[in-house]
Amino acid sequence: MSDTFKALLAEQKDGATQVAIREVNLADLPAGEVLVKVAYSSLNYKDGLAVTGQGKVIRKFPLAPGIDLAGTVVESSSPDYKAGDEVVLTGWGVGESHWGGFAQMARLKAEWLVPLPAGLSLQQAMGIGTAGFTAMQCVLALEEHGLTPADPREVVVTGAAGGVGSIAVAVLAKLRYNVVASTGRAELHDYLGQLGAKQIIDRAVLAKPGKPLESERWAGAVDTVGGDTLASPTTGAAAPVPFGMSGVTASGPGAATAAVSGAPQFSQKRSSGSAGSPQAAHNRAPVSATAPSAVTTASSAARRWPGRPGGCARRDRRWNGPG
Ligand SMILES: NC(=O)c1ccc[n+]([C@@H]2O[C@H](COP(=O)([O-])OP(=O)(O)OC[C@H]3O[C@@H](n4cnc5c(N)ncnc54)[C@H](OP(=O)(O)O)[C@@H]3O)[C@@H](O)[C@H]2O)c1
Numbered sequence: 408m409s410d411t412f413k414a415l416l417a418e419q420k421d422g423a424t425q426v427a428i429r430e431v432n433l434a435d436l437p438a439g440e441v442l443v444k445v446a447y448s449s450l451n452y453k454d455g456l457a458v459t460g461q462g463k464v465i466r467k468f469p470l471a472p473g474i475d476l477a478g479t480v481v482e483s484s485s486p487d488y489k490a491g492d493e494v495v496l497t498g499w500g501v502g503e504s505h506w507g508g509f510a511q512m513a514r515l516k517a518e519w520l521v522p523l524p525a526g527l528s529l530q531q532a533m534g535i536g537t538a539g540f541t542a543m544q545c546v547l548a549l550e551e552h553g554l555t556p557a558d559p560r561e562v563v564v565t566g567a568a569g570g571v572g573s574i575a576v577a578v579l580a581k582l583r584y585n586v587v588a589s590t591g592r593a594e595l596h597d598y599l600g601q602l603g604a605k606q607i608i609d610r611a612v613l614a615k616p617g618k619p620l621e622s623e624r625w626a627g628a629v630d631t632v633g634g635d636t637l638a639s640p641t642t643g644a645a646a647p648v649p650f651g652m653s654g655v656t657a658s659g660p661g662a663a664t665a666a667v668s669g670a671p672q673f674s675q676k677r678s679s680g681s682a683g684s685p686q687a688a689h690n691r692a693p694v695s696a697t698a699p700s701a702v703t704t705a706s707s708a709a710r711r712w713p714g715r716p717g718g719c720a721r722r723d724r725r726w727n728g729p730g
Contacts, residue, residue, distance in 0.1 A: 494522060496515060560585065560626035588608070
């Protein structure tokens, strides 16, 4: 094995972040029990901030960004892994304070790794990535709080064309929930229909403040946006609505409103899944202020994927992982 490998290295010079592909030594990698030959990473929003020097994502320079990775163990001093094992990593501050997936090699703590679930390739695992894991956790949290596909009402996904939202739409549709996709991008309506959304709602509809005693519409929500968008689905419900929250893209006072309305708030993760008929999205009239959709269970592959940091849903019900 060569002592050198290529990495996308972020360095700081004169207060500015500079990123370039560099040849680095194995000895430059931080400490860890397991050396992994990286096969794939994914490009998360957080990685975009890291490589452009925004948001102070990188806490230690020099560092290879990349908040997730999938690869093969080369060396291990941990009894949990041996050379040849295929592993996946999401979160744990990797790509932020520890060298991450945008490199040919990574040295990692054994406890951060998860064996590649059976039935998934390394490429598929990173096709799902942290955004998918997040979406799946949202769906699991909804189900843990009683949502089932038997509920005739709708489940709304906000930020539906985004990384977390698009996978949440696909998973929910695959599980036969009645999914409504909320988006600001009209040009992606067909795409969301192909993922399985039965209705598409313009994000402006949910951004309007809800009215007291509005008729009940939603069975649940996966909210990746926050702000008034988060508040709206809770006001269209007679009883507390299960919420899967993954972020505060449009943060504002609405987030507080949601908490006050009694809606439990969780976080998420995801799985793959094709979904529903593309035509279905267009068979109904465009959404008015009230539409229903349905959500449900996790795929077996996703269920095998243990929840852990990065996945807040089961731990403390607040997101404090990657993404
Ligand atoms: N990706 C992860 O792994 C991860 C993990 C944990 C938490 N999170 C958090 O979850 C949130 C979503 O992450 P993401 O990766 O899905 O981001 P993303 O791919 O950028 O998607 C965010 C979506 O939010 C919608 N949006 C953007 N600006 C908006 C605005 N002003 N008002 C209403 N909607 C707006 C857009 O949806 P449309 O295009 O459909 O309009 C956009 O596609 C973020 O807050 C992120 O920090 C992400």
